[in-house]
Amino acid sequence: xxxxxIGSLYAYPKAITYSVFLFFATLFIYNTLRFVKxxxxxxxxxxxxxxxxxxxxxxxxxxxxxxxxxxxxTGGFFSSSFLFWIILSGGIVSLLxxxxxxxxHNGKAALRDLxxxxxxxxxxVWSALTFFVPAAHHPDRITLFLIGCFYILSVTIPFDIRxxxxxxxxxxxxxxxxxxxxxKILSILLCGLFFAILANHFPRFYLSVxxxxxxxxxxLILELVHPQQPHNFYGYFVDGLIALLGIFLWYSAY
Numbered sequence: 001x002x003x004x005x006i007g008s009l010y011a012y013p014k015a016i017t018y019s020v021f022l023f024f025a026t027l028f029i030y031n032t033l034r035f036v037k038x039x040x041x042x043x044x045x046x047x048x049x050x051x052x053x054x055x056x057x058x059x060x061x062x063x064x065x066x067x068x069x070x071x072x073x074t075g076g077f078f079s080s081s082f083l084f085w086i087i088l089s090g091g092i093v094s095l096l097x098x099x100x101x102x103x104x105h106n107g108k109a110a111l112r113d114l115x116x117x118x119x120x121x122x123x124x125v126w127s128a129l130t131f132f133v134p135a136a137h138h139p140d141r142i143t144l145f146l147i148g149c150f151y152i153l154s155v156t157i158p159f160d161i162r163x164x165x166x167x168x169x170x171x172x173x174x175x176x177x178x179x180x181x182x183x184k185i186l187s188i189l190l191c192g193l194f195f196a197i198l199a200n201h202f203p204r205f206y207l208s209v210x211x212x213x214x215x216x217x218x219x220l221i222l223e224l225v226h227p228q229q230p231h232n233f234y235g236y237f238v239d240g241l242i243a244l245l246g247i248f249l250w251y252s253a254y
Contacts, residue, residue, distance in 0.1 A: 002242050005249025006144070007134035009202075014075060015134060021071040022129060028064025029094045031057040036098050083133055090129045093121065105170075115172040119160060123153045140201075147197045151245070154190035157183050158225040158238050165227070180227055188222045205252065214248045217241070 003022050007015025034057045077083060093111065100108035112118045131148030135141045160173045161180045167173055175183040195215050198205065205211040221237050 001246030001250070003130045003134050003246070005246035005253070006131055008250045008253035010135040010138045010140075010144075011253075012134045012137065014077075017071065017075040018077070018134060021068055021075060021077070024064045024067030024071060025091060026064070028061055028068055029091070031061035031064060032095065033098050035061065083136060086128055086133060086136075090125045093125050097121065113168065113171055115170060118167075118171055118173050119153060119156055122156045123149045126152045126156075143201075147194050150190045150197075151194040154187045154194065154222070155238060155241055157187040157190075158222065159234055161225055161227055162229070162231070162234050184222065184225050187225070188219060191218050191222055202252070208252065210248055210251060214244055217244060 001019070004015055004019035006012075007018060012018070035054070038054065072087075077087060096110065097112050098110045100110045100113070102109045102111070102114065104113070111121055127145055127148035130152075132141055132145040135144050138144075157174060160167070161175045161183055163173070164175050164180060167176065169176060174186070178186070192215075195211075195218070199211065218241050221241055224233070225238070
């Protein structure tokens with residue numbers, strides 16, 4: 001939904017097609033990573049949460065793979081080598097995110113296991129896919145990518161707070177370094193900075209009631225972030241913020 005909003009706001013001709021592709025690709029990657037985590041760490045607390053629904057994840061992974069491949073080639077994204085390599089790189093990094101393949105401490109480490117890397121990998125990859133690609137034809141694409149990083153980081157930090165009981169201390173995630181309270185404050189500040197820059201770029205947003213409702217809901221949900229919040233809070237409410245922003249941007253384009 002976020003890619004659709006950005007694409008619509010910047011008049012990307014393939015905004016709908018690209019958004020459908022990204023939906024299927026996310027469906028495939030998300031469910032595939034659930035399987036990888038389960039088989040690598042079958043006794044972990046997180047893996048046990050998915051054990052009883054593994055067939056559902058398999059179905060969604062297969063659906064996502066089929067849909068993303070079909071939409072990618074019928075949508076003609078391979079016609080631009082520049083966008084092709086950005087999209088392909090984002091997909092590869094996402095898949096390798098939890099697969100141990102890097103020699104590290106007499107063993108193998110996944111990208112997410114490298115110290116200080118987890119948060120910033122997500123920020124760069126998803127800002128590129130949801131902010132940069134839909135506006136790649138526009139002169140503001142670099143600026144949009146940078147403020148997109150602010151936003152993606154702001155809604156990703158809460159998941160690092162959620163994962164505090166599960167993450168290895170050697171990962172050096174932001175909440176492990178700063179503590180969850182300071183990390184939450186940083187999340188709120190990054191979110192506020194994103195909306196301030198966005199409104200400065202599109203002054204008409206200052207007069208939009210929908211804009212201020214979107215900002216208020218973001219700040220409220222981020223304020224409620226806590227390590228003891230149930231997983232559904234993050235899955236429904238924090239993830240829902242991304243959809244809300246996408247809906248607002250799509251609405252504002254018309």
